[in-house]
Each structure stands twice: as structure tokens, then as C-alpha cells.
Amino acid sequence: MQTFLTLLREHGGTGPPPAELATLIGRLLRDLQDDLAQVQPLVTAVLDSQLRLHLLDNADVALVCAHVLEQQEQQQAACRLLEECRVPGGSQELVQLWNDIHYRLVMRKLGVAALTPVQKFRCRKRHPPPPSLCPEGLKSRNFPREVRQKLHDFASGVSTNPSKAERENLALETSLTTEQVYNWFANYRRRQRALHQHTEPAQKATAEDPSVRERHPDPLQPSGDPHVDSGFVDRSQWPEGHEENGPPQSPETTQGPWEPLALAPDFPGDETISKPLAPRSLQGGEMYQEGVSHSPATLPSICRGPGLYPLAASNDMLDPSLAAPESCLMSLALASSKEVSFQTGQLVHGHGLDFMMCPADTTVTVSIAALGNPSPTGFADPPSSIPQSTHLEEGPGTSSRRTEPQAGRFLVTQPPPQAPEFILTQSPPELSPAPSTFIGPMSAMELSQPLPSSQVQWPDGQASYDAFWGARMLLEFSGGSLG
DNA sequence: CCCAATGATTGACG
DNA sequence: CGTCAATCATTGGG
Structure with missing residues (x-):
């Protein structure tokens, strides 16, 4: 733990390459994420680090950091963090966190303790996650x-x-x-x-x-x-x-x-x-x-x-x-x-x-x-x-069958x-x-x-x-x- | 905001 | 196990 802190503070080409470091820190953050007291200094160190952007490209790092910020009522900072991270391939978890953050904001604004499903939906529509979190875009729930x-x-x-x-x-x-x-x-x-x-x-x-x-006229049968x-x-x-x-x-x-x-x-x-x-x-x-x-x-x-x-x-x-x-x-x-x-x-x-x-x-x-x-x-x-x-387009997961x-x-x-x-x-x-x-x-x-x-x-x-x-x-x- | 459509889930039943 | 009914969650459109 202390090792990581010093690594982050003093990273100057001597430690492991940023990607590797991010993986390690991500794993550590995951392990500690339930213990706010422990994870907090690490998150602060990450966010203050020169390698901040590199580290945030790791999904675990981004997730825990944003989560901690959100728990500290720093929703804006958490959102900014999620916007600037570039997790390859995006991440469902990060999208979920993005939504949760905005739910919290809407709840606070409306002065309610919970949102109805419809309110959540509107919130998601109004605050769509940044494209970097879902490169494929939001897919419709309905079948094509x-x-x-x-x-x-x-x-x-x-x-x-x-x-x-x-x-x-x-x-x-x-x-x-x-x-x-x-x-x-x-x-x-x-x-x-x-x-x-x-x-x-x-x-x-x-x-x-x-x-x-x-x-009724069937929308699928418009002939x-x-x-x-x-x-x-x-x-x-x-x-x-x-x-x-x-x-x-x-x-x-x-x-x-x-x-x-x-x-x-x-x-x-x-x-x-x-x-x-x-x-x-x-x-x-x-x-x-x-x-x-x-x-x-x-x-x-x-x-x-x-x-x-x-x-x-x-x-x-x-x-x-x-x-x-x-x-x-x-x-x-x-x-x-x-x-x-x-x-x-x-x-x-x-x-x-x-x-x-x-x-x-x-x-x-x-x-x-x-x-x-x-x-x-x-x-x-x-x-x-x-x-x-x-x-015949092969769908994912169907090839074996x-x-x-x-x-x-x-x-x-x-x-x-x-x-x-x-x-x-x-x-x-x-x-x-x-x-x-x-x-x-x-x-x-x-x-x-x-x-x-x-x-x-x-x-x-x-x-x-x-x-x-x-x-x-x-x-x-x-x-x-x-x- | 409202509403209808739609896909999924759950429990009961045979 | 398959089906049904009820219900929920999500979505698109007015």
C-alpha cells in the first residue's frame, strides 16, 4: 500500500510502465473498495498523480475512483473522471456507475429518496453516458x-x-x-x-x-x-x-x-x-x-x-x-x-x-x-x-450451437x-x-x-x-x- | 409527461 | 418441463 503511494508520488520512469502499474493499482483498489478509509488515500494519490490519465484507462481504477468520489458527494468530479477515462472497449460497470451518479443528482434535485423506473429512464436519456464508456452506443432493448x-x-x-x-x-x-x-x-x-x-x-x-x-394496423406489416x-x-x-x-x-x-x-x-x-x-x-x-x-x-x-x-x-x-x-x-x-x-x-x-x-x-x-x-x-x-x-450473420455466442x-x-x-x-x-x-x-x-x-x-x-x-x-x-x- | 408496446421475470399449475 | 397469467422494467412516440 505504502509502496504504491510512493510509487505514484515519485513515478519518474523507474517503476513499472503505466499500464502495468494501473493494473496493479486497479486490483488493489478493487480489493479495498469496501474500506473507504483505506481506499481513500490511494484514490487521492491516483487522482493527483502525473499518471492520472494513464491510470484511469484501467476500468477498475476508474470505477473505484469514481465510486469514491460519488460517495463523497462529489458527483461532478466523478462525472468528469468518467468522461476523461478511456477504458478500452468501454465498460458496463462504468456506465452503470455513470447512471447511478445521475440518479443521485436527480434524486437530490427532486428531493426524493428513490426514482421510479420511468424517472430513471428519463434521467438516462437526459444524461447519456459518454461515448468512451460505451463505444458501441446504447443498444435498443427491442429486437431488431x-x-x-x-x-x-x-x-x-x-x-x-x-x-x-x-x-x-x-x-x-x-x-x-x-x-x-x-x-x-x-x-x-x-x-x-x-x-x-x-x-x-x-x-x-x-x-x-x-x-x-x-x-389494428400492424407496424410490422405496413403493406x-x-x-x-x-x-x-x-x-x-x-x-x-x-x-x-x-x-x-x-x-x-x-x-x-x-x-x-x-x-x-x-x-x-x-x-x-x-x-x-x-x-x-x-x-x-x-x-x-x-x-x-x-x-x-x-x-x-x-x-x-x-x-x-x-x-x-x-x-x-x-x-x-x-x-x-x-x-x-x-x-x-x-x-x-x-x-x-x-x-x-x-x-x-x-x-x-x-x-x-x-x-x-x-x-x-x-x-x-x-x-x-x-x-x-x-x-x-x-x-x-x-x-x-x-x-447468415453469426451472432456472438451462437457459433457453437x-x-x-x-x-x-x-x-x-x-x-x-x-x-x-x-x-x-x-x-x-x-x-x-x-x-x-x-x-x-x-x-x-x-x-x-x-x-x-x-x-x-x-x-x-x-x-x-x-x-x-x-x-x-x-x-x-x-x-x-x-x- | 403520458401511454402503449414490448421484452423479461416470477410463481402457479398440470 | 412447458405453459400461462400477472407483473415489472424499459422504450419509443405522441
Whole structure:
């Protein structure tokens, strides 16, 4: 102790270099910080030292010195100290101390013994810590917009109650922890329920469904197209959904197997459809129902016209969620076929499609863009080499967990050369388990049977593809009537 | 300053 | 262990 004091007073190139000295003093100050009587002379010596600025670059030194000053009611001096110290990388502790100092000042000014959380927040806003203490700036507590968008899309497109595997996938995609993903969905479900109990307490049949989207304009869905938002089907509605949740609701009730359309009240669902089923094309940049793993930022715009267009142009990421249980993907397909049957233009990707839920006599135009090279063994096999891409940003602390799901993950940077198109003209949607027969002209085919899931054939009839690795489908329904 | 939105935490429950 | 409800803390915007 005395040694340090003399060292500080008489430092003249003989002692250890300043950085080393700062480390030592920092350690000493830390050890003594609870003993004000002992630490005080040391702090004074540091602050009076010629090496003051060097020493204060040590986080421990700065912290204890500022703390001591603050305890001595020298808040201004403590703040000046924190402003002039240059701790490399900043320090959360120092930021906290900075805030505590200003809390104290505000408390004194207001004459109160404690601050409410909101008062603290205002104080932090009014007195932000110096940049040197937090070089990365203050980060928002809220998740980034893209992250929330992705979670929202999953909730509205796949499930509000994702399985553990799905949550883990989402966590990987969003750089959140699985716990954060879980919390998000829990909050989402809860708040959706609360919202509906307020907005439509009368409509019991539908109000109890937590999956229906809110009516308020969603800040995350600014497209203004209500079609976009209506594509929700809870996975548990379908036979594959094993994790039953929510109030039991028989699919065979008045609404049929389809979920009521929250945002399309014009379509009662069990009535013969009266609206023209004019096929609608996606406009450039228009939002469409999102697949499992694509955030809007990565979604390409679709231009429809004669012929087919690659639906993904660049750096599209395909992820392990495509290999998720069939139920997930089937639900998505079913949701789409249902929703899109009235609001065309749904974009889906997945392992396969099940059109059994389609309205009878519906002509379904399915445009498929393969993200990769079609092969006889699979729709589009993952590229052998994974091109580098900036899409997948490794978040801190996640790299270790990324290993095993990454097996099925690949990135696509090249649009497919040519995507085929075929037309399904579907007979009444009996749930016939009969295998489908594909008879089709060149680039279109007629289906006389419901298309079983996981089986779609290219028009050329060459091969059957059961894995849509990265395929995206644009479904356009027209001319059908509800049966 | 107020308020709504949002993420996290906690305890109860099956 | 997973879910829910209640509640807290934080935040952004009017």
C-alpha cells in the first residue's frame, strides 16, 4: 500500500510502465473498495498523480475512483473522471456507475429518496453516458425490426406455438436465444388473446382462437394489403399437429376444416363463394405470405408475367426448418391453399404440397422456382459448394450451437435457369388416398386425384420430386367453387 | 409527461 | 418441463 503511494508520488520512469502499474493499482483498489478509509488515500494519490490519465484507462481504477468520489458527494468530479477515462472497449460497470451518479443528482434535485423506473429512464436519456464508456452506443432493448418480422411471419404463417426444434431454428435465424424466442411467442399468444377478448368478446366461436391476427394496423406489416395478413393457420388445427393447444375446436364444424378468415369476413368459408376468383398477380415488391425462413429484407420481389421467373434471385437462405416435420410444412401449404384460394398470390415453400384442401374445381397454377439445379433425385439438390454469403450473420455466442443444424443449410446465390409450370385441375377434394397420376401436356399437367403430399412431378414426367429443397411456389387459384 | 408496446421475470399449475 | 397469467422494467412516440 505504502509502496504504491510512493510509487505514484515519485513515478519518474523507474517503476513499472503505466499500464502495468494501473493494473496493479486497479486490483488493489478493487480489493479495498469496501474500506473507504483505506481506499481513500490511494484514490487521492491516483487522482493527483502525473499518471492520472494513464491510470484511469484501467476500468477498475476508474470505477473505484469514481465510486469514491460519488460517495463523497462529489458527483461532478466523478462525472468528469468518467468522461476523461478511456477504458478500452468501454465498460458496463462504468456506465452503470455513470447512471447511478445521475440518479443521485436527480434524486437530490427532486428531493426524493428513490426514482421510479420511468424517472430513471428519463434521467438516462437526459444524461447519456459518454461515448468512451460505451463505444458501441446504447443498444435498443427491442429486437431488431427484421427479427420481429420473422417471428411475426412464423406466428402468422406457421404456428404461434412452435415446437422446440422450431424455436431453436428461429433462434439461430434471429440470433436470439431460444429463451427469447420462447418468450416472444408466449407474449405473442398472450397478447393476441387479450387483444381478442377486447375486440370481439361477442363472437365466441372465433374470438377464442388466439391465432387470428389483430385488426389494428400492424407496424410490422405496413403493406396495407389485408390479404397478406390473413394467412394464418395454427398447426395444431391439422392432423399432424400433435401439440394441441387452445380451446378444442372441431375442424368439422360450421367452418369446415378451414380456419375462419379473420380479415376476410366476406368469405364465410362454408358458403358458396360469390366473389369472382380472379387470379391476382403479385405486384413488384408486394408482400406475400412468407415462408418459414425468409425475412422481408431477403425476399425478392416477384414479377409475374408470361412465363416463369425465378422467385429468388440472390442470397436466399434455405434453412433446416425446411426439413422440419411434415406437419409444419404441410400446414403452411394448407394454409396457403386455403387462403390463397381466395386471395391469390401466396408464396409457399416446403417439402411438398397437399392440395386436398383446395376447393373443388379449382384450377391451381403452381409456379415453382427451384433454387438450385433440378435433379432426378430431388427437386433441387443443395449445391455441392456453399457459396459465401453475408446473409447468415453469426451472432456472438451462437457459433457453437450452429454446428448440427447447419448440415442441411445452404445458401443459394443463383437463380434457377428455368422453372417449370404446371396446372392442376382438381377434382372434388375427396380425401382419397389414391396415388396420384400425372398426365400432363408439356408444361402443364392435369391432376385427376388430389395430389398427395410430398409428391409433385415435373411436367416432363421424368421424375418425381419429393424434396423441395428451396423450391418456392407461387399458387394462383382461379375458377374454383367451394364445395 | 403520458401511454402503449414490448421484452423479461416470477410463481402457479398440470 | 412447458405453459400461462400477472407483473415489472424499459422504450419509443405522441
